Each structure stands twice: as structure tokens, then as C-alpha cells.
Amino acid sequence: MRVHGKRRDILNDVAAFNKQNKTIGFVPTMGALHKGHLALIERALKENQKVVVSIFVNPTQFNTSEDLVNYPRTLDADIELLSKLSKEIIVFAPTPKEVYGDEMLSIKYDFEGLENEMEGKYRPGHFDGVGTVLKHFFTIVNPGKAYFGEKDFQQLQIVKKLVEIEKMSVQIIGCPIYREESGLALSSRNKRLNQKQLSEAPLIYSTLKQVKKDFGTKSVTTLNKWISEQFENNDELKLEYFEIAKVSDLKSIKRKQKDTKYRAFIAVFAGEIRLIDNIALN
Template sequence: MHIYEKRRDIVSHVATLLKEQKTIGFVPTMGALHKGHMALVEKALKENDTVIVSVFVNPTQFNNSEDLINYPRTLESDVALLSKLSTNIVVFAPVPKEVYGAQMISTNYDFEGLENEMEGKFRPGHFDGVGTVLKRLFEIVSPTRAYFGEKDFQQLQIVKKLVELEKMSVQIIGCPIFREENGLALSSRNKRLNRKQLEASPLIYKTLKQVKKDFGIKSVIELNEWVSEQFKNNEILELEYFEIAKISDLKSIKEKQQDTKYRAFIAAFAGKIRLIDNIALN
């Protein structure tokens, strides 16, 4: 397994792959890898000649400095996990200077309003940081396909829009959410949850499943009120937002329309740890 820290080295390796007309699958991560990441890598291995996994905690997408400091960094164990899957994986683990150069500044993007919904309302500048780092990583890695989990569904839609706006040739592949047995969506942040928080966290997915079940018989207002009540009665989890939104533009709705696809989204805090999840409704 090749592990590169320098931009020039990964660029040289990629140039060789492209000269040999190899297809490249790319899985961008911030490390602290789990089974959800492994599922993305496994799919990429099946669909490409080789796979590159980036392990980079991107400073520009954190609007909370404490969250950036506390984000788990486990490169050694990440590499060990990947090596069990295949020797045909390349790891790119740069420091910020290798990605950004001397100036670590985000580009201001217009994602046609996608960036202003849900996460964008509560995390100012987050999607500018996401767009900036992914554009740079795509330029470095030159992937044929890039793989993203649907847990960050808004991010997935924004990445697709980024590729469209920047006229990049990479194909963006969305993959199903990988869950714990209790339904909790896998996230690197889950490692920071204490026992009580872990025990309480299945409420998020349980709530989403009930919303999906009731979507055809209850109004959006009724569903919003019901979800709010579920979290009011929970001492561990604090609801940040619940929204039912159109998949096309991610705008939240007050009434349902025929022939329109919807998804339900939740963000909640367990102490200082932020958890997100979503589910397709129809």
C-alpha cells in the first residue's frame, strides 16, 4: 500500500495511473475510518482499477474551532483498516499546506441555493469549505469516480452541483447510509459519545422511520410538531432542526405536492457532539 503525504508525490503516482489508462475511484475522508467508510471503499474497489483514499481533516469546513480541535485523528489505525481490504489502495494524507498552499482560504460558491438550507443555516461557510477542498482534491487525484455516503445528503447534492459548475469529468456516486445495529448512522464523531449518549442516540433514526411511516397520512405541520415533542421529552438529545425537504432543491416544505420526492432531515446534539441523519420519504 502506498501512503503519500506530499502533493507532488500523489500527482506523480496519478500521472502513471492515467498513462496506463487506469480508472481511479476516490473516497475523500477526514479519517477516523469506520464501517461506513469501508463500504464506500469496497464499492470503489469493485468499480475501478485502483482506489485513492484521502485522510485530511479540512480546517475550512469547520465553523466551530473546538470541533476541529476535538475531531479524532487516527491515521495509523485508518491505514491498518484499509490494508485489510486490499493492497490496491493508495492513501493521501496531507497537511493543509499541501492542499491549500500558503493561503488557506475558501472560495465563495453559489450552489444555486443548496448551500443555504439546513446545514447551511447552522454552519456558516461550511459548504464553501467543502467545495473548496473537494475541488482541490479532485484536481490532485483526477478521479474517474468519487464516492460519498448519503448520511451527508446535502453535501452529496452540493458535490454534484460543484462538479457541474466547475465542469469536472468525475462521476459522483452516492451510497446508502451505513448504520449500527441500533440504527445510529455511522460517523467518526460517534467515537466521542459516552454510554448514556450512545443509549439515547437511536431515537434519531427511530423518529425518522416513524416519520416515513406517517408521511402519507399526516400533514407536514403534524409531523413537525410530533418530532419536536419526541425530543422535548429526551434529557440527552437536543434537537437542532427537523425538516422535510424536496430532494431537488432541499427547500423545506409546509405542504406536500404530487409527483415530488421528499426526504426528512434531523440534526441533534448529544452534549457538544452533533449528530445528523436523514431518510427518503417516498
């Protein structure tokens, strides 16, 4: 397994793979790898001859310097984990300068309103940072397929729109959410949770499951009110938002319509640690 920190080295590998007509899969990560990441990588390995995994904590998608500083960084452990998985993995772990050059600036994107919903409301500029770094990575790696988890469903939809805007040929593959036995969606941020927070955090998914169960018989207003009640007296978890939205444009709804696909989205703070999740409703 090869590990590169320099753009020129990964470009050389990619050029060699292209010359050999080898298919390339790409899994972008910010490290602190867990079983959810490994599920994405394992699927990529099944569907491609070579797989590039990036490990890069992207500064331009964080809204607070504190969150950026506190984000877990476990590069040595991540590399060891990947080395046991397959020799066909190439790790790209660059510095910000290798990705952005001398100016670490985000491109201002118009994702046709997708960037203004949910996460976009609470994390202004976040998706510009995501779009910018992925444009750089897609250009460098030039993959046939790139793999993203549905835990970040809004991001998944925005990446699909990014590829359309930039006229790139990469196929974006969405993969199911990987969960703990408790139901908590796996996230690198989970490593920062204390035992009390870990014991309470499964409430996030259990409420989503109940919303899915009740979606056919109860109004959106009733479901929104019920969700708020589940968190208002919880000392460990504070609800930031809960929204039921159309899959097509991610706009939140007040009333259901026939022949329309919906998902429920939630963001919760456990102390200073922000957790998100979502579920398909129909």
C-alpha cells in the first residue's frame, strides 16, 4: 500500500493507472476512520481495480476554529487500518498547501438552493468548502466512481450537483448509513463523546424510526412537535433542528403530497459535539 502526501506523487500513480486502463474508485475522508468508512472502501474495492482514499481535514468546511482544532486526527492508526484491508489502496494525505496552494479560498457555488437548507442554514459557507475541496480531489484523482455515505445526505445531493456544474465524469455512489448496535450513526465525532453522551445519543435514531413509523398517519406539524418534546428535557442532548424535507430539493415541508419522496433530517448537540442523522420516510 502506498501513502502519498504530495500532489505530484498521486498524479504519477493516477497517470500510470490510466495508462494501464485500470478503474479508479475514490473515497474522500477526513480521517479518524471507523467501520462506516471501511464499508465505503470495501465497496469501492469490489467495484474498482484501484482505490484512492484521501485523509484530509479540510479547513474551509469548518465554521468554527475550535471545531477544526478539536476534530480527531489519527493518521498513523488510519494508515495501519487501511494497510490491513488491501494492497490496492493508495492513501493521499496532503497538507492544505498541497491541495489549495498559497491561497486557501473556497469557490462560491450555486447549488440551486440545496446549499441553503438545513446544514446550510446553520453552517454558512460549509458547502462551498466541501465543493471546493472535492473539485480539487476529483481533478487530481480523476476517479470513475466516488463513494459517500448517506449519513451526510444533503452533502451527497450537493456533490451530485457539483459534478453536474463542473461537468465532471465521476459517478457519485451513495452508500447506506453504518450504525452502532445502539442505532447511533457512526461518525468520527463519536470518539469525542463521553460515556453519558454515548448512552443518550441513540435517542437520535430511535426518534427518527418513530417518525418513519408515524409518517403515514400523523401530520408534519404533529411530528415536529413530538420531536421537540423528546429532547426538551434531556440534559445531554440539545436539538438544533429537525426537518422533514423533499428528497428532490431538500426543502422542508408543512404538508405531505402524493407521489413525493421525503426524508427526515436531524442535528443534535451532545455538549459541544454536533451529531447529524437522517432517515427515508417513504
